[in-house]
Amino acid sequence: ATNTPTPGGINTGSGTGGPTLVPSDLVINEVMADAWPSFDGDMWPGGEWVEVKNTGNSDMDLTGWSIEDQAGKILPFNESHLVDATSAGYLIAPGTTRIIAVNGNGASMLNNGVEMLNLKWPNGSISQQVYWTNNQPGFSLVDDPNSGYMTYASYPTPGAPNPLPITQIATTTSPVSMTELLSNSSNDGMPFPDGEWIELFNDGTSDIDLTGWSIIDGMGNITMIDPSTLTANETQAGTTIEADSRRIVEFTTGTELWNFYNHLMLVDDVGNIVDAAWYTTDYGTNVSLIPAEDPTDPWTPAPWMTPGQPEPGAIDNTGEVMFSEIMPDAVGSDSQQWPLGEWLEIKNHGDQAIDVGGWKLQAASRTLTLHQYNMPLQSTSMIAAGGVALIALNGTSSFYLKHTTPDSIGLVDATGAVIDTISWSSTVEGESLVAPNSTHAGAGPDGTGAGGGT
Incomplete structure (x- = not known):
């Protein structure tokens, strides 16, 4: 309400509530x-x-x-x-x-x-x-x-109806979906594997011809899926994606994938949007992205790139060992020797002891093989049932935990199976990270919670 009516004139409003609005159609x-x-x-x-x-x-x-x-x-x-x-x-x-x-x-x-x-x-x-x-x-x-x-908006539509939000825009189901992408490559515009790419996966029981399919980005650019954008491999050529198989779409001309923020929509040959992806962060060069656990969340970094192969964490676990706590930003130099510097721990949630000797920590462009020598709180690489093992990185140049940029790492067993993956986006010096809602107290630097290897 206003105590200064202005019939036929401009309504300016009064007080601290802002101008008086006169709504219109x-x-x-x-x-x-x-x-x-x-x-x-x-x-x-x-x-x-x-x-x-x-x-x-x-x-x-x-x-x-x-x-x-x-x-x-x-x-x-x-x-x-x-x-x-x-x-x-x-x-x-x-x-x-x-x-x-x-x-x-x-x-x-x-x-x-x-x-x-x-x-x-x-x-x-x-x-x-x-x-x-x-x-x-x-x-x-x-x-x-x-x-x-x-x-x-999911993409610009001047003069046309606004599209649904990116989290709701895929309204048609299809066995073909986007499963991994690389938006920040070391050689943008170059052919696969050096440039940017999107991986498609057909989880159906029949081969599908991708002729007429396309990918739309958040700026409305359209990339047609055809022999010029689909990379060929030993078993698949042309525009066919076989059942239970993957194909790679490369971006060498015209459209590029924005590094920091983008929307991507997979469109079938009759114009239906069958899948959507979006990301909001640049995780660095040659770090691929995969869908988040919550499909309404932005895509997250993969522990390492797997174009044409199952994504990290997409295959069955071979054990019950999981990351339980990490220290990616130690006080002072991260490369100091234990008990300083970076460390992480893994927990055996099973009912039997597990030997993790020969297992690996893996991330983009770096890996570390586990053995008792990088487990300072125990004398073997065995983890008792319900116990934890602390792994000290001791300043090794072959593996490190990022703290100035987001990071993601994986735990791989001796057969190459991915056992667990974790990711994080921010750190505080001297503070360890645990899973959301975790009540885990951890082994910690004093080792009081460590699993006694036997």
């Missing part, structure tokens, strides 16, 4: 604030733009409407900015959208970081406010009803 539906590959200040169809939608039941006249940004810059709905105003006029039909292009002639308007837009009636009253706090190049923004802020 016209709403901001989608925003491109950080254009790519064009520049922000380019002319339509490049550059920045705002899409508005008529949510009502009758035509609306856009004459005199405008958008104002947080800095007070005005984007009027006129022939310089309302796309196709000359040919289509100023009416917007029910349920349809129109594009308001910034057309900056080299100057941008919309902030890539924190921004607020006011949608204004012809009399200057504010009908809607939208907000965002960050951007990714080429990604458009749509309303997120759960947060009140705009969020990334």
Whole structure:
């Protein structure tokens, strides 16, 4: 409410609650604030733009409407900015959208970081406010009803209905899915295995021809799956993916996989989205990504790359040994000898003693073979039932735990089977890490909880 009514004039509001809003059937539906590959200040169809939608039941006249940004810059709905105003006029039909292009002639308007837009009636009253706090190049923004802020669309759709969120967009089931990808390679644009790639897996009982299939990224780029993008192997050529087999899609021309943030959608030959992947972090060069345990979470780093092979952790365990605690960021130098420096421990959850001699710690580009000499709290490599073994890295250059960037490691038994994998994204110097909700106290540096090897 306001104690200063302004009939026929601009509603400015009062107090600390912000301006008084006069809602309308016209709403901001989608925003491109950080254009790519064009520049922000380019002319339509490049550059920045705002899409508005008529949510009502009758035509609306856009004459005199405008958008104002947080800095007070005005984007009027006129022939310089309302796309196709000359040919289509100023009416917007029910349920349809129109594009308001910034057309900056080299100057941008919309902030890539924190921004607020006011949608204004012809009399200057504010009908809607939208907000965002960050951007990714080429990604458009749509309303997120759960947060009140705009969020990334699965891919830009100017002039078309907004797509479902990336976590809900795969609405058709298929035996073919994306199972691993490399978005940050040492040689982007080069053929597999040196460049970027996505692994497809057919877990069905029949061979499938991928002719007409494609991959769409979060910027709307389309990569067709054909003989030029599918790598051939000894048993599979052309565009067929055999039952219970994998194929690799490589990215050598045109589309590249963004290192830090991306959406990826697998589309079948009739246009159905059958699978989706997304990631939000650059885990470093030549670190592949695999689906998270929760399918609604971003993809996570794999302990090591396995293109064309089962992913780490995708095969059955051969024992009941698991990581229980790690120290990736020791006080002082991480490469100090025990009892300083980095260490980790593994626990035998089984009911029989297990010999882990010859097992390996494995991660991208590094490995360490386990034996009693790197288990300072016991004299053999046996772990008693219910016991833990502490493994000291002792500054070895062959294996280390990252703490300035996210990391992921795996435990592999003597047959090469993956027993357990863990990952983490942040550390604090001198603090160990355990699994979420774990009550594990651990062996710890004093060794009081160590399993007595026999």
